[in-house]
Structure formats: structure tokens, C-alpha cells
Amino acid sequence: xxxxxxAPAPSAEGRRFALTGxxxxxxxxxxxxxxxxxxxxxxxxWNDAAGVTIxxxxxxxxxxxxxxxxxxxxxxxxxxxxxxxxxIPPEPAAGFEIAAxxxxxxxxxxxxxxxxxxxxxxxxxxxxANRRFRYPFTNCTSCGPRFTIALGxxxxxxxxxMARFTLCPACAREYGDxxxxxxxxxxxxxxxxxxxxxxxxxxxARVEVPDPVAHVxxxxxxxxxxxxxxxxxxxxxxxxxxxxxxxxxxxxxxxEEKPLAxxxxxxxxxxxLADLSGAEADLLASAERPIVLCRRxxxxxxAAGIAPDSPLVGLLLAYAPLHHLLLADAGxxxxxxxxxxxxEPIAFEDDDALRRLRGIADVFLVHDRPIASRCDDSVARxxxxxxxxxxxxxxxxxxxxxLARRFLRPVLAVGAQLKxxxxxxxxxxxxxxxxxxxxxxxxxYAAFEGAIARLEAFLALRPEAIACDLHPLYLxxxxxxxxxxALGVPLVxxxxxxxxxxxxxxxxxxxxxxxxxxxxxxxxxxxxxxxGGELLLAEPGRFERLATFRPLALPGGDKAIRDxxxxxxxxxxxxxxxxxxxxxxxxxxxxxxxxxxxxDRMLAAGLNAPLAHGVGRAFDAAGALVLGRPRARYxxxxxxxxxxxxxxxxxAPYPFDLEPGPPERVDLRPAWRALVADVVAGVHAGxxxxxxxxxxxxxxxxxxxxxxxxxxxLPVVLTGGCFQNARLAEGLLGELDGAFEVYLHGQVPPGDGxxxxxxxxxxxxxxxx
Numbered sequence: 001x002x003x004x005x006x007a008p009a010p011s012a013e014g015r016r017f018a019l020t021g022x023x024x025x026x027x028x029x030x031x032x033x034x035x036x037x038x039x040x041x042x043x044x045x046w047n048d049a050a051g052v053t054i055x056x057x058x059x060x061x062x063x064x065x066x067x068x069x070x071x072x073x074x075x076x077x078x079x080x081x082x083x084x085x086x087x088i089p090p091e092p093a094a095g096f097e098i099a100a101x102x103x104x105x106x107x108x109x110x111x112x113x114x115x116x117x118x119x120x121x122x123x124x125x126x127x128x129a130n131r132r133f134r135y136p137f138t139n140c141t142s143c144g145p146r147f148t149i150a151l152g153x154x155x156x157x158x159x160x161x162m163a164r165f166t167l168c169p170a171c172a173r174e175y176g177d178x179x180x181x182x183x184x185x186x187x188x189x190x191x192x193x194x195x196x197x198x199x200x201x202x203x204x205a206r207v208e209v210p211d212p213v214a215h216v217x218x219x220x221x222x223x224x225x226x227x228x229x230x231x232x233x234x235x236x237x238x239x240x241x242x243x244x245x246x247x248x249x250x251x252x253x254x255x256e257e258k259p260l261a262x263x264x265x266x267x268x269x270x271x272x273l274a275d276l277s278g279a280e281a282d283l284l285a286s287a288e289r290p291i292v293l294c295r296r297x298x299x300x301x302x303a304a305g306i307a308p309d310s311p312l313v314g315l316l317l318a319y320a321p322l323h324h325l326l327l328a329d330a331g332x333x334x335x336x337x338x339x340x341x342x343x344e345p346i347a348f349e350d351d352d353a354l355r356r357l358r359g360i361a362d363v364f365l366v367h368d369r370p371i372a373s374r375c376d377d378s379v380a381r382x383x384x385x386x387x388x389x390x391x392x393x394x395x396x397x398x399x400x401x402x403l404a405r406r407f408l409r410p411v412l413a414v415g416a417q418l419k420x421x422x423x424x425x426x427x428x429x430x431x432x433x434x435x436x437x438x439x440x441x442x443x444x445y446a447a448f449e450g451a452i453a454r455l456e457a458f459l460a461l462r463p464e465a466i467a468c469d470l471h472p473l474y475l476x477x478x479x480x481x482x483x484x485x486a487l488g489v490p491l492v493x494x495x496x497x498x499x500x501x502x503x504x505x506x507x508x509x510x511x512x513x514x515x516x517x518x519x520x521x522x523x524x525x526x527x528x529x530x531x532g533g534e535l536l537l538a539e540p541g542r543f544e545r546l547a548t549f550r551p552l553a554l555p556g557g558d559k560a561i562r563d564x565x566x567x568x569x570x571x572x573x574x575x576x577x578x579x580x581x582x583x584x585x586x587x588x589x590x591x592x593x594x595x596x597x598x599x600d601r602m603l604a605a606g607l608n609a610p611l612a613h614g615v616g617r618a619f620d621a622a623g624a625l626v627l628g629r630p631r632a633r634y635x636x637x638x639x640x641x642x643x644x645x646x647x648x649x650x651x652a653p654y655p656f657d658l659e660p661g662p663p664e665r666v667d668l669r670p671a672w673r674a675l676v677a678d679v680v681a682g683v684h685a686g687x688x689x690x691x692x693x694x695x696x697x698x699x700x701x702x703x704x705x706x707x708x709x710x711x712x713x714l715p716v717v718l719t720g721g722c723f724q725n726a727r728l729a730e731g732l733l734g735e736l737d738g739a740f741e742v743y744l745h746g747q748v749p750p751g752d753g754x755x756x757x758x759x760x761x762x763x764x765x766x767x768x769x
Contacts, residue, residue, distance in 0.1 A: 014043075014088040015063055017070065020051040021081035022112035022399060024155040027141030028052055029098050030183040031075050039066040042093035047101040047154040049460070057090050077115055077142055077287060081402055081429075098178060101154040113395050114231050114375070116289045116319035118143035120181065125321050131170070136213065136322040137195050137369065141185045145320075147398055148232045148373050149187060152458060157186045161370040168193035187369075195369035197322065202362050204354040213322065216365040217329030225249050227339050227361035231320050232375030232394045232434075233348035234339030236360060237263075239303075241332050246305040249335060252360040254342045257633040259307035261291045261314040261377065263336040265327045270315050273300040273333065279382040288395030289319035290378035295647075302333070311644050316377060319395075326365075338376055343440055345447040348374040373454055374447060375434045383726045383744060384733050390724050390749050392421065393435040398458070400429035401748065401757060404509035405540075408767050412452065412463035412483075413759035416496065416523075416752040417474040418635070420444075422452050423756035424461055425764065430506065430757055431455060432748070439475040448476070467492045467763035469499070469755070471524040492763035496523025496755070497531055497720065501538040503758030504717035507748045512539035513714055515546075515707055515740075517700050517732070520720035520751065521561070521616030521635075530554075532614020532720070533666065535703045537711055541765030546711075547664040547703045550574075551611035552621065555602040564620035564638055565591050565630035566599050571621040573603050575672035584680045586628035615696065615722050618668060625679055626688045636721070642689045643725050649684070651691035653698040664706070666699045690727075697731035704736060715741045721751035 019028075024047050032045045032054055041063060043056040056066055071080050117125075121138045124130040132138045139145070152159045167175055171190050174182035182188045189195060199207040199215055209215040216226050223245045226237045236253060238245040240262045250256065264270050267281055274294035276284070284292050296302065296313040307313055316336065318324045327334060338346040339357055347353035348371045354364065379391035389396065403425070410426040417440075422433040433451045437444050456462070468480035470493050477493070484491035494502075500523075501516035516536040525531035526545070533549030553570040554560040560567050565587055572580040582588045588596065602609050616639065623638025624630060627645065632638050654671035658664055671692070678688045704716055716736060723729045729744055736742045748754040 012057055012090040013060055013063055014055065014057045014090040015067070016086050016088045017054040017056065017067070018051065018084040019054070019080055019082070022077070022079035023052045025112055025141070025146045025186060026077040026115075027075045027181065027183070027185075028078050030141065030178045030180075031073075032070070033096060033098055033178040035066060035069055035073070036096035039069070041066045042096050043091075044093070044097045044099045046099040047156065049153045055088060057093050075142065077112060079112070079399065081400070098184070101156050112146050113288065113397055113399055114145050114148055115143045116287050116317070116395075117321055117324065121321065122324065125324060132190055134213070134325060135191050135194075136197050136320075136325055136367070137187070137189050138321045139185060139187045139189075140181045141183065142181065144185070144187045145231045148371050148375050148394070149369070150458070151372050153460075155186060160186050161372050162187050162189070165189055165194050195367050197365060197367045200354065200364035200366055202358065204358065204364070212365060213325045214329050216363055217326055219363045220330050220334065221332070223248070224362040225252065225360060227353060227357045227364045228322070228326065228336075229350070229353070229366045230322065232371060232373070232377075233346035234353045234357065235336045236339045236357070237326075238335045239330070239332055240306060240335045241301050241303060243303045243305060246303040246335060249337075250305060253337070255337075257308050257637065258342075259310060259312070259314055260335045260337045261316055262302065262306060262333050263316050263318060263323060263327065264333045265318055265324060267317070269333065270294075270317065273297055273302060274313055274315055277382060277385070279385050279387065283380055283382060283387045284315060284317050288378060289317055290380040290389065290395060291316045293379070293381040306335070309641060311647065314379065322365075322367075343438060344443045345437055346374055346376050373434070374451075378435075381724070381726065383729045386744070386746060388724070388745055388750065389747055390751065390753070391419070391435050392432055392747070392749055392753055396747065397434045398431050398455070400431045401507060403428050403430055403506060404511060405764070407760075407764045409464040409764075410461050411465045411467055411760045411763045412456070413467040413756040413763065414452070414476040414480045415756040415759070416469050416476060417471070419749070419752040420448055420476060421753050421756055422448070422455065423760050424455050424459055424463070425757075425760040426459070426461060430760055431459065432754070432757060435753055445475055449479070463487065463489060465490045465492060465763050465767065467494055467756075467759035469493070469524070469759070470495050470526070490767075492759075492766055494759045494762045495526050495543070497525075497534045497536060498538060498543045498762060499755050499758035500719040500750075501536050501543065501717060501758065502540055502761040503748055503754045504719040504743060504745055504750075505538070505540065506757050506761045507745060508717070508743045510715055510717070510743070513711075514538055514717050515704055515711070515714050516717045516719060517704065518720045519615040519700075519722035522612050522614045525613075530610060530612035530614065532612060532616055533618070534613070535663075535707060537707070539765070540761050541768065545663045546707050547661065547666070548613045549615060549618065550659065550665045550667045550669070551613045552617050553603055553606075553609040554612050554617065555599045555609040557608060557610060561617075561620065561632070561635070563631050564624040567617050568621040568624040569596065569599055570603055570609070571618075571668075571672050572676065573600070575669040581676065581680060585625065585676065586679075587624050587630060590628065590630045618696070619722070622675065622689075622692045625675065626685050626692070639722070639725060642692070643727050645686045646689035646693055646727055647686070649686040649690035651687050651694055653694040654691055656695060656699055658702070658706075664703065666703065668695070671695050693727050693731060696728060697735055700732050701735035704740065708740070713740060715743060717743045719745065719750050723750045
């Protein structure tokens with residue numbers, strides 16, 4: 001009898017999966033390990049400098065199931081940018097293993113940003129029966145510090161500042177168990193083997209107390225100012241409900257009026273202080289945990305000095321176990337502001353913090369886990385129901401921006417003078433460094449150099465081109481020129497507003513051309529003048545200036561930005577000549593007559609009164625006139641106040657003219673005359689502000705429509721610092737919606753904090769034939 005014929009067994013196959021993105025430090029390898037066992041796949045997984053690599057073996061059906069779930073079921077904190085799959089020879093592997101990390105020819109950013117404390121770790125923190133009860137450094141693969149403790153890639157414990165802490169047997173078991181949520185959680189620790197907190201007094205001497213967190217919380221309740229070491233640096237903290245404590249902090253920090261951020265424990269506590277929209281609540285509770293600008297709830301128990309004369313408050317939720325403990329023990333919202341004097345970078349190294357913060361802090365809450373990379377808190381707000389990041393740092397850095405084009409060579413872009421952040425771009429990724437700030441002092445400039453050096457080392461990248469702003473006096477430009485000469489690589493100088501447009505294009509994957517409304521304070525133009533109210537026809541490698549605003553004189557140069565009454569006087573002299581009704585305006589009752597006469601002579605003679613086309617300067621003039629405020633304590637203060645004043649008001653635009661070009665020019669002289677008439681007549685400031693905003697919205701929309709008739713209906717990008725103003729941005733989105741595809745920034749700041757991304761894109765485009 002013939003033997004029964006059986007179907008041949010399916011043959012084994014091999015596949016290699018190379019994943020890039022935020023796939024290290026988020027529990028990706030244990031997830032792969034479990035997935036392999038569930039799908040019957042053998043092989044191995046390891047971290048490398050580009051991301052995660054998997055070599056999987058099994059029958060085709062099993063490998064298909066494995067591949068199908070690999071991205072779909074990934075851990076919540078993982079971000080997979082790309083998966084490259086190739087066939088490899090099958091191997092008779094006995095099982096699936098997590099192999100030692102390896103290198104790669106080209107490093108990619110695979111380390112995620114720092115992650116807020118997850119619910120599981122928070123439960124342990126509050127459980128008296130848990131061995132991590134009240135342990136300020138509790139974390140797992142879903143949460144905890146990442147970028148700020150990383151010394152290099154791949155992201156493994158020996159390449160972090162946790163290398164100095166030897167795991168105890170219990171933590172070692174967790175770290176080595178692929179089925180444990182702390183498997184290869186690089187910051188894993190407990191009270192037995194991990195970092196510890198301690199208290200220092202105002203002079204820096206150690207204070208022995210049984211519970212350091214409880215001790216500092218008691219000091220905060222009593223009105224003290226505390227320096228608290230966090231994840232990316234030190235905060236200065238005080239009782240946010242105490243006028244006296246907030247006043248003391250402001251006086252010592254030399255921060256007169258700029259708003260202070262307030263930290264709360266959870267969304268319930270946030271809702272007690274602010275009227276939150278759904279989008280704002282989602283943004284507050286996101287893994288990035290930025291400071292979110294929200295509208296303060298009437299009667300909220302906050303000190304008046306938190307945000308003087310502003311209905312907004314910057315809230316953030318606790319994002320580290322230490323914060324949760326401190327807030328619980330203090331029993332009230334706490335100011336959490338960057339630990340520095342005004343205009344200095346945030347302190348992050350212990351000796352430096354004790355030196356620089358002496359005389360500001362009454363008590364220090366410190367710990368012995370070093371911070372490798374300084375990283376301030378990010379800031380965001382919602383515009384048109386969508387999040388817009390205005391300061392990109394902790395929680396977002398070093399997450400790369402995926403590009404629609406592949407860069408020909410690695411580019412370093414160094415940003416601008418204000419709100420500086422660098423960018424390294426290579427392949428299909430651009431990595432923005434953390435917010436550094438304004439490059440006005442030696443400390444900040446050193447932080448700028450350090451941020452570039454750290455990011456280059458982190459990516460093992462040597463720039464083959466360097467991009468910077470056109471302005472020759474920017475310290476970032478000087479750095480770029482010296483660095484390019486030292487490396488012998490090309491220097492690409494990029495016009496400021498072209499860079500803004502390119503940053504928006506890069507974020508949204510637009511190849512161009514686009515119509516870019518690039519509105520900000522000032523930036524050096526291609527003709528040597530100060531631009532800032534531009535409509536550009538922009539592509540990555542070139543631009544054409546289609547329209548701008550009639551310029552305003554800045555008597556005294558930069559002094560006019562600090563004293564915006566000077567810009568207001570310039571606007572009125574331009575609109576009225578000698579007939580300007582100065583004495584009828586409340587603003588000029590606050591200005592010394594002799595000083596006003598000096599500025600008038602400067603305007604008449606054109607002496608030290610450069611012309612500027614910036615919409616930001618128009619906001620300064622309007623804010624001074626409408627609100628009767630002659631001075632600004634920080635950049636953009638009057639524009640923010642004007643936006644806030646308009647809340648709840650509507651009004652028709654003021655008249656304006658369009659002067660023929662090229663470029664066309666928006667002439668606001670009719671608007672200034674009508675605005676002054678309203679102010680003199682005693683019209684409510686909110687109504688006047690609403691009309692001024694409506695004027696700019698109508699002018700911008702009209703410029704876009706007129707340009708489209710000449711060049712076609714192209715995508716429109718709204719970029720530049722003025723589009724951090726929600727009323728302005730939402731107004732233009734509403735005016736242009738339906739007729740144009742309109743793009744506003746989201747993950748990349750619209751202001752100068754995103755400028756380096758655009759510089760990099762332009763530098764790459766100019767290198768192409």
C-alpha cells in the first residue's frame with residue numbers, strides 16, 4: 001500500500017527590521033520580546049545608534065503577524081518614524097533574545113524626550129506598602145528622564161548619568177526581566193540603590209532632616225523661596241497663592257512683570273485655577289507636560305503678581321515624582337519658574353546653582369543624579385483648537401522633525417540672537433536643540449555653544465555646511481562664521497523671514513512655492529533695512545518679497561522697543577504730522593515732556609531713528625496708545641496685553657491703504673488716525689484693540705488674495721512671532737479658510753525658536769544644482 005502523501009512543511013524565513021524614531025528608553029525591546037513569543041517568532045532584538053534592529057525567523061505567516069503588530073501595538077511612548085525590512089537567511093534560533101546594543105554607521109536620534117510620570121509609577125509613589133513609597137526618582141520604561149540624563153547613543157545605562165548608581169538585587173531583577181515594565185529602564189532605581197534628595201540652606205550647607213521633601217514643603221508654606229533641582233535644571237519655587245512670597249521671588253529674581261509659571265498636581269487642580277478647553281486639558285496632560293497658557297478663572301486663589309494685568313496664567317502639571325510629592329506636602333499650587341536671574345540660562349549643575357542662586361533661594365532641594373543636558377520647560381498654547389509650541393524644550397527635544405526631502409549633507413543651523421535654539425539636519429531628519437534664550441550675556445552664549453557641542457556629540461555628526469542669519473552683529477552669526485572657517489565648510493547666510501517661511505514649510509512637508517505671511521518684530525532684510533511685515537513668495541532655495549508694511553521709525557533704535565511710546569510717537573507723526581493730538585492721549589501724560597521733545601527732534605532729523613517694517617512694532621505702538629502704557633518690561637508684553645484686552649470684543653477693521661509696489665505696502669496711517677479718534681473719544685480699550693486686530697487680519701488677507709491673482713492659489717503659511725497671538729492667527733485662518741490651504745506652526749515655534757529649522761532647509765536647497 002502506498003505511503004500517505006503529506007503536504008510539505010512551510011519553509012522558515014528570515015527578516016531584518018530596522019526601526020528609527022523614539023524607540024529607545026520606552027520599553028520597545030521588551031515589547032518586541034513578548035510579541036515574538038506570542039507570534040511564534042525566534043531571533044533577537046537590540047538597540048543601535050540608529051534605533052532598534054530586529055532579526056526575526058519563522059514561517060511566513062508568523063512573520064507577517066509579527067510585522068503587522070510591530071508598529072500597531074507599540075508602547076504608548078514610542079514613536080516609529082520608519083521601518084526598513086529586508087530578507088535575511090533563516091537561522092535555527094532556539095528562542096528569542098534581547099541582545100547587547102551595537103553601533104551603526106550613522107547615528108539617528110532614537111532617545112525619546114523626558115517623559116512625565118506614568119499612572120503605574122504614581123500609584124507606587126503613593127502606596128505605603130510599596131518599596132518605592134515616596135521615592136522621588138520612581139520611573140519605568142513608560143516614564144522618567146531620558147534626554148537629560150543621556151551621555152550618548154545607544155541609550156543604555158552605562159551611557160547615562162545613572163551609570164554611577166549600582167542596581168540593588170531587587171532592581172537588577174526588574175531590569176533583567178523582559179516581562180517586567182522596568183526591563184532595561186535605564187534610570188531604574190529605588191531608595192536602596194538610587195539617587196537621593198537632600199536639603200541645603202541658603203548658604204549651601206547641608207541640613208540633616210528626616211524627610212527633605214516635607215521639610216522644603218513646610219518652608220514653602222511659610223513663605224520661603226526654594227531652589228528645586230528637577231529633570232532638566234533647577235526651578236525657583238514659592239507659594240503661588242501668596243502675594244508676599246511671589247513679590248519676594250520677583251524682587252530677588254529681578255523679574256518685574258513677566259508672568260510666572262504655576263505648577264499643579266493634576267487636571268482637577270488646574271481647573272480650579274483656569275477655564276480649560278478640551279484641547280488645553282489634553283495639552284496640559286500630554287506626555288510632554290508643557291507650560292500651557294490658559295485663561296485664569298475669576299476668583300482663582302492665585303497671587304496677583306503671578307501675571308500682572310493679564311487674564312492668562314501659565315499652568316503646568318507635575319511631571320516628576322519629586323514634583324508630585326512636593327505639591328502634595330505643600331497642599332497648594334506652586335510657582336515653578338526657571339532658576340536664574342532674568343536673561344540668564346537656567347541653572348542645572350549643582351555647584352553653579354548654589355553659586356548663582358545664593359541670595360535668591362532661602363532653601364535648596366537637591367539630589368545627586370547629574371543632569372547631562374540643560375533643558376528648560378516647554379511653553380505652548382492652543383490656537384484654533386490646536387496646540388502651538390512657542391518654546392520647544394523638555395518633553396519635545398530631541399524628537400526629530402521628519403522632512404519631506406533628504407538632505408544632501410549634514411547641516412548645522414545656529415538660529416538667531418533672540419529665543420535661540422540650534423538645529424542639526426541630516427538625511428530625512430532635523431533635530432532642534434533645546435531652547436537657549438537670548439544671546440545677550442556670556443552665560444547664555446556659553447549655553448548656546450554647549451547645546452551645539454552636546455547635540456553634535458550625541459549624533460556623532462560633523463557639519464558639512466553651517467547656516468546662520470544675515471545679521472552680522474548676531475552672536476550666532478559670528479559663531480557660524482568662525483566655526484565654518486575652522487571646519488573649512490560652506491557658510492550659508494539666510495534672510496530672517498525666508499528662514500521663518502522655510503521652517504513652516506519643513507514642519508508641514510511643503511515643497512513650495514508658498515505664500516508666506518512672515519510677521520514679527522524685526523529681522524535684517526536683503527536690502528539692509530529692518531523687515532518684519534512680509535508677504536513672501538517662498539521656496540526652500542529662494543524667495544521674492546511681494547508685500548510689506550509702511551515702515552515706522554524707531555527713535556533710539558532698540559530703546560524704542562523697551563519704550564514703545566517712542567514708536568507710538570513715530571506712528572502719530574507719520575500719520576498726523578505736527579497736528580498729532582498728543583496732549584489728548586493718556587499715553588503722553590506718562591511721558592516726560594523734555595524726553596518727548598528730544599525724540600521729536602530725532603524723528604524730524606532722521607537721527608538714530610532706523611525704519612522698521614515689523615508688524616511687531618505696530619503692535620507696540622498700538623499697545624502703548626490703546627492701553628496708555630509707555631514702557632515694556634519684556635519683549636512682546638504690550639502685544640500680549642493688547643490681545644488680552646480684545647477678549648470678548650469685536651469690531652470692524654480700521655481703514656488702511658495699499659501702496660503699489662513692488663513690493664506693495666500696507667499703509668496704516670488711516671488706521672492710526674481712526675484709532676486715535678477712538679482713544680480720545682473714550683472708546684473701551686477692548687473694543688479699540690479688537691478693531692486694530694481686525695485691521696491687521698483684513699490687511700493680511702487682502703495681501704494674500706491680491707498675490708494669488710498674480711501667482712496662483714498657493715498654500716499659505718503663517719509664520720513669525722506675531723502668530724503666537726491667538727486672535728491674529730485665528731482671524732487670518734478664518735478669513736482665508738475655504739479659499740486657501742493655510743498652515744500654522746504646531747510642533748515648531750513660529751517665532752525665532754524655530755528659525756534654525758528654516759535656515760537648515762534653505763542651506764540644503766542652495767546646495768542643490
